[in-house]
Structure formats: structure tokens, C-alpha cells
Amino acid sequence: VMQCSASLDVLFLLDGSYSIGKGSFERSKHFAGKLCDALDIHPDRVRVGMIQFSSTPHLEFPLDSYLTKQEVKERIKRTVFRGGSTETGQALKYILHKGFPGGRNSSVPEVLIIISDGKSQGSTAMPAMQVKEKHITVFAVGIKFPRWEELHVLASEPPERHLLFAGDADDAANGLYSTLSDPVCTATAPGCKVESHPCERRTLETVKEVAGNYVCWKGSKQPNAVQASLCPFIRWKRVLIKHPSRCFRTVCPDPCDSQPCQNGGTCVTEGLDRYHCLCLLGYGGDVHCAAKLSLECSVDLLFLMDNSAGVTLEGFLRFKAFLKRFLQAVVGQDLPVSVGVAQYDDNVKIPIELGQHKDAFSLMKSIDAMNFSGGRTLTGRALQYITQHGFRSTPVFADVQDDLPRVVVLLTDSKSQDSVAEAAKYAKEQNLFLIGIGSSFMRAELTTVTGNPQQTIVYSDPQDLFNRMPELQRKICSVGSPEGCQAQSLDLAFAVDASSGVGLENFLRLRHFVRSSCLHFVVNRDVTQIALVIYGSKAHTVFALDTHTSNSAVLQAVDQVPFLGASASAGRALLHVYSDVMTVQKGARPGVNKVVVLLTNGGGMQDAAAPAQQLRHNGILVFVVVIGDTKRDTLLRVAGSPTYLVHISSYEDLQHYQGLIIERICEEARSPVNLCKPNPCMNQGVCILGPGSYRCQCHGWEGPHCETRVVGGDSPRSPALPPRSQGQWSPRGMQHFSRALQHSKRQ
Numbered sequence: 001v002m003q004c005s006a007s008l009d010v011l012f013l014l015d016g017s018y019s020i021g022k023g024s025f026e027r028s029k030h031f032a033g034k035l036c037d038a039l040d041i042h043p044d045r046v047r048v049g050m051i052q053f054s055s056t057p058h059l060e061f062p063l064d065s066y067l068t069k070q071e072v073k074e075r076i077k078r079t080v081f082r083g084g085s086t087e088t089g090q091a092l093k094y095i096l097h098k099g100f101p102g103g104r105n106s107s108v109p110e111v112l113i114i115i116s117d118g119k120s121q122g123s124t125a126m127p128a129m130q131v132k133e134k135h136i137t138v139f140a141v142g143i144k145f146p147r148w149e150e151l152h153v154l155a156s157e158p159p160e161r162h163l164l165f166a167g168d169a170d171d172a173a174n175g176l177y178s179t180l181s182d183p184v185c186t187a188t189a190p191g192c193k194v195e196s197h198p199c200e201r202r203t204l205e206t207v208k209e210v211a212g213n214y215v216c217w218k219g220s221k222q223p224n225a226v227q228a229s230l231c232p233f234i235r236w237k238r239v240l241i242k243h244p245s246r247c248f249r250t251v252c253p254d255p256c257d258s259q260p261c262q263n264g265g266t267c268v269t270e271g272l273d274r275y276h277c278l279c280l281l282g283y284g285g286d287v288h289c290a291a292k293l294s295l296e297c298s299v300d301l302l303f304l305m306d307n308s309a310g311v312t313l314e315g316f317l318r319f320k321a322f323l324k325r326f327l328q329a330v331v332g333q334d335l336p337v338s339v340g341v342a343q344y345d346d347n348v349k350i351p352i353e354l355g356q357h358k359d360a361f362s363l364m365k366s367i368d369a370m371n372f373s374g375g376r377t378l379t380g381r382a383l384q385y386i387t388q389h390g391f392r393s394t395p396v397f398a399d400v401q402d403d404l405p406r407v408v409v410l411l412t413d414s415k416s417q418d419s420v421a422e423a424a425k426y427a428k429e430q431n432l433f434l435i436g437i438g439s440s441f442m443r444a445e446l447t448t449v450t451g452n453p454q455q456t457i458v459y460s461d462p463q464d465l466f467n468r469m470p471e472l473q474r475k476i477c478s479v480g481s482p483e484g485c486q487a488q489s490l491d492l493a494f495a496v497d498a499s500s501g502v503g504l505e506n507f508l509r510l511r512h513f514v515r516s517s518c519l520h521f522v523v524n525r526d527v528t529q530i531a532l533v534i535y536g537s538k539a540h541t542v543f544a545l546d547t548h549t550s551n552s553a554v555l556q557a558v559d560q561v562p563f564l565g566a567s568a569s570a571g572r573a574l575l576h577v578y579s580d581v582m583t584v585q586k587g588a589r590p591g592v593n594k595v596v597v598l599l600t601n602g603g604g605m606q607d608a609a610a611p612a613q614q615l616r617h618n619g620i621l622v623f624v625v626v627i628g629d630t631k632r633d634t635l636l637r638v639a640g641s642p643t644y645l646v647h648i649s650s651y652e653d654l655q656h657y658q659g660l661i662i663e664r665i666c667e668e669a670r671s672p673v674n675l676c677k678p679n680p681c682m683n684q685g686v687c688i689l690g691p692g693s694y695r696c697q698c699h700g701w702e703g704p705h706c707e708t709r710v711v712g713g714d715s716p717r718s719p720a721l722p723p724r725s726q727g728q729w730s731p732r733g734m735q736h737f738s739r740a741l742q743h744s745k746r747q
Helices: 021-036 069-077 088-098 125-133 148-154 169-180 312-330 360-368 379-389 421-429 440-450 462-467 469-476 504-518 551-559 570-580 609-617 632-639 651-669 731-746
Strands: 008-015 046-053 057-061 110-116 136-142 163-165 193-219 226-251 266-270 274-278 300-306 338-344 348-352 406-411 432-439 456-459 490-497 528-535 539-543 593-600 620-627 645-648 686-690 693-697
Touching (some): 021 110, 046 069, 088 125, 110 148, 125 148, 136 148, 148 163, 163 169, 169 226, 312 406, 312 462, 338 360, 348 360, 348 379, 379 406, 379 421, 406 469, 432 440, 456 469, 490 504, 490 570, 504 551, 504 593, 570 609, 593 651, 609 620, 620 651, 632 645, 645 651
Parallel strands (some): 008 110, 110 136, 300 406, 406 432, 432 456, 490 528, 490 593, 593 620, 620 645
Antiparallel strands (some): 338 348, 686 693
């Protein structure tokens, strides 16, 4: 950001002696390159040259050789270490005699930057004084552990402003700019100023110390005699010496000083006046991390927090932080959301009555005031109490009816010491909608409370709790929402394991699950089409996507599905779905999302990964529901992602997961669709995407989907299909196409 843009001649004088060594010489080169970043190198502004000195000075390149910053930095990188003694005085005399090679002959300010360890083998005082008398500004930069006294002699006055350390290149570049900024360079950027602060100069010095005494023999006055004596034992060691000093640096106002990022966002500076915010999950509605979670529903919302000893103080504070962060994201919206908070151990308290606060600030203040008590964990009693007393407050707005859905969010991390089943049943009978949040080991108890795994949120570690905020928002607003995919178009295929590994009894449970799942969808040509495949060692289509056009017809057909027996091959089943179910010929609709739900006990999955990948590649989601014990890595390869894998311990629990599975399917139904995946063109036709439409390029066939063979030498045609209204096929037009296609197949 900081650049000296004045007319200026800069000459680097690099120490290339053996006392520096190759390693420190490379650091000197890196430092010189860094200093170039603070200089606006241009033929009319800053010119740069370099001399390397050791026993004798050597001109590396004059000031008029390279005219851009990149060229200068590249040339500095190519400089080769020469080695020799440290003759700094000789190098200064060379400059006195030759001047700045390629420079502008003192018509512009001249700056000499000496990078050395200050351990010259000759006197430097006289030539240094003569250089400065010629009005050359001298910066002395220490490398390794320099001899600062000599560098003081070399540097211009005041030495504090002209002494730098190469170990911190960025800091030294700031120091160089700060000293040159006034009067040589242009003024500092608006709001920036040069400030001084205490700093240290460090070096290593070799000192001697007496380590002890040893017996030595000395001569005696008497002839032929010696005398025993004690002699001192001297040891040399290197000591780190610190010299207090002052440094001058340019300090600019940080755009993050005003703390522009809200809701715990982290501000990241970009230059002098720009920044961006890294937002926590649930925030990011704008550049300042405004809340992007909003309750797009009207509910009475009561949080029931576990305050018992089993949660511990740390867990209680974590729940408080989660509660604050979630509510900061959702309260203060225009929607009439009444919020209350209760806490429990042996007793139940409602410190924040439902609808008591009308703004986020006072609500947060009340949550902060809640204290940990640490009694027994009586969750059942707490549920019964808040069912009777938690929803008695008046609404936030007087003109809003008070018959809104009532939602209780239970936050607990400790097993209840009383029964929860009866209390939860009583709460649900009073039309309370229960959502449970806890760590993984609480899953079973929370499911008992809510009555449905879909209304249970479990987290794997403390940080994961905060990642669950969007999920909680969705679950709160799912109260009273219509079932299924809310009229989203979907082509849905169930592939059901009917092998001997599953057995007849469990197969009937799978069949019942498919039947009850179908009740959640509106089945017709325009909304949801459902196909059913059963498989053992071979796969069979029970009914195709375009076979049934009503829910009653689908349910009747599911009831007739037979058990097959034999071994299982999930791979063959998925391949059958790909080639014989999810095709235009069998009723699949272009421009409609497609999902395959594989119901299995995990047997015969070894050959399923490749067909599953082929389905995904063609835009068809594979959702795997496994009952029983199977290796998770095999299942993940088939599902493609943990999001599309549901692992259930027993067939009895399958019904509890129905809501979750349907929710995931419907998420897919709402996602964007690629009109050419799977390929709607038959007979090797090529699908070509257009804006809101597609067309089929046919070879030897014709028709919108290459469904009619060309007869009598007619040239193949590939008519463009009409653009889709708002990016979707006209359902009525799709119905006509489906009928025409069936007619052509009969022909």
C-alpha cells in the first residue's frame, strides 16, 4: 500500500563477505526485494542499482539498467554470493569516487542502503562521514546478529530513523518508507501518521568468563625445582545482548477498528480502507454479517434449558451461547414470533415469559442474567410443568390471534432421572410441537420425547451444536406445513430388497413403508410420478413412472408386490433403474428432478457403487436406506455422501425415519435441474441445452426426442423445443408428449 513515488536514486550496498555466509546473503537479497515493494520504480521516479562488496566492491547492475519493479526484483534474485573479507570502507570509497553508477548526478535525492553485519575489517568512520557530507541519505540495515555500534556510524542522523533490521522485512520496509515519506516521498495516505515506539536491537557477542581454577606448575627461584599453583580456567561463550532503541513506523487507521462485523463476525483488512467479514453460520444476510436466518413462520416459541448438574456449568454456558446466537439471528424480524425461555433441574423456572420482550437487546440481557443451579435432571416433570404453565402469556402484538402453533425446544445433555414418555405424550395431546437438541448419546431419549427422529437434533461435538442452527430454524417452521414436497414436480423410484436376506416378515415392513411414504405425495402426471422396482438376484419393475396417475392406484399396486427370495444384487437393481425406469420411454419427464430410494438390509452392495455413480452422473439422486449392520464405507460409496445415507438399527424403527427421508427427498425436488440429465433424447440422440429449453440432435431418427425412425431417405431433423415457462416444462404439454410417445410405441 505504501509506495515512495518521488524522483529518487536508490543504491543497495550488499555485504557478500564470508562473515555473512551464503544463507544470510540470500536473506539480504530477499530483504532488498521487499524494500523494492515500497518504491515506485520507474525511469522518471525511483531508480535502483546494486553493488556487492567483500574484499573489493563489484557493480551488480547500475541504476539505469532495469526500469520496472519486476525486472529489478528478478535481477536481485539472480545475484551470486562472492565471498571474501568485509571491506566496508573500500566500498564507500568506491561510491565517493564513482558516484551512483547510472544515476542522475545528484540532481535528485540519493539514498544508499547498506545491508551488512557491521563487522568491517577496516575503519569506516571517515568514508561514512564523507558520503553523508555529499548529502547522500544512508540507511544501515543489520543482518544476522550485527555489530550495531558500527552500523550507527554508517547511518545518517538521527540513527534511530536510519537503522533497520533485515530479520523483519515488512517492518523494515515500513521504517524505510516512514523516514523517506517527509520530505523526500509523497505525503502519507490520509489518516496515516508516523509514530515512534520503543524497540530492541539484538546481537550476539563473544565474552570470556572464569570457569574455575586448575593446578598448574610454575618455575621456582631454586634451581632444578618447580612450584605447584592454581591457574584460572577461561571459557568463551556467546551472549545475546539487547540494545534499547526507538523505531519510527507509519501507522494507518484499520478499517476494522470500527468493528463493522456484527454477530461475532471476524473483520479481515484489505488495504487501507477496505475489509470483508467472515461470518458465523446463520449470519451473512449482508456484508456485515446481519442475520440471514429468519423464522418465516408465526409460532409461539419456548426454549426449555437443562440446568442440572449433569449438564455441568460449561454445558449450560454453551447452551446459553447457542440460544443467544440463534435468537440474534431470528428475532427482530417483522414476523410475530413470541419467545420465552424456561430452565429446569429439580424445579422449573420461567425467567423469560413468552412474549415478555419485544426487542433483541432486552431479550439478550435477560438470557445473560440466567444462572446455573445444578440440581437433579427431572426432564419429565419440566415438560409437564411448561405444558401447563409455559404458554399463558399474551401475544406480542394485540391484534394477532393467540392460537399460533406452540413449539417447545428442549436443550439437554443429561439423561433424565424421571420418566419422560408420559410427560411428552401429555404435551403432544395439548398440541405442543416438541423439538429435542442434545449430544449423540442423548438420541434415544430425545426421540422418545419428540416421538419422531425428524424432530430430534443431535450434535457430535460442542462446535457442531452451532452448525445446527439452520436445521433448528427449518424444524421450527415445519410445524403444520403440508406434507410431501408441496406440489414440487418429482420422478421418484423405490428399489426394494426382496431377497432371502431380508426375509418375508421384514419385506412386508419395507412394503408398508413404501405404501405410507406414497401417501405423502400428490401422484399425477404433473406433480409426482412413482415407480417401484423389487430385486433379488434380478430386478423387476412392478410399475413404471407413467403406469399410475393417482395415489389410490399406486397404493393398490404396492399391496400386490410379491416377495422374491434368492440372493440380493443391489448393483443390478440400480442398473435396471438407470436403463429401464428413469428413461423418457418409460415416462421420465425432462426438466424434473429424479430420486431413487434404495431400501436394503445391506446385502449385495458390493457391485452397487458403479451403477450408483452412473445414476448421479446423469442427474439422478441415489438415497440409500439401510436396516441392520453393514460396513459404512461400502454404503457411502453407493450413497455418494452422508447426507443421502440413513442407517437404521432395526426394521421396527424404520417408521420413525420416514419424515426425515421425505424431507431429504423434497430438498432434492426443490434443487435446480439440468434439462439434459438424464438424457431425454432416445436412440443415441444428443441433448443440447438452450436458454430455458433443450433440443435433441437426432441421427437416423426424428421427432422432439428422436422417437421416430426416418423412412424413405428423409433428412434427420432436430426441432427446438419451446422455452419452458419460468424454467419448467408445461405439465399439460408434457402430458400430451407422454400420450403421443405411448401412441408411437404402439405403432
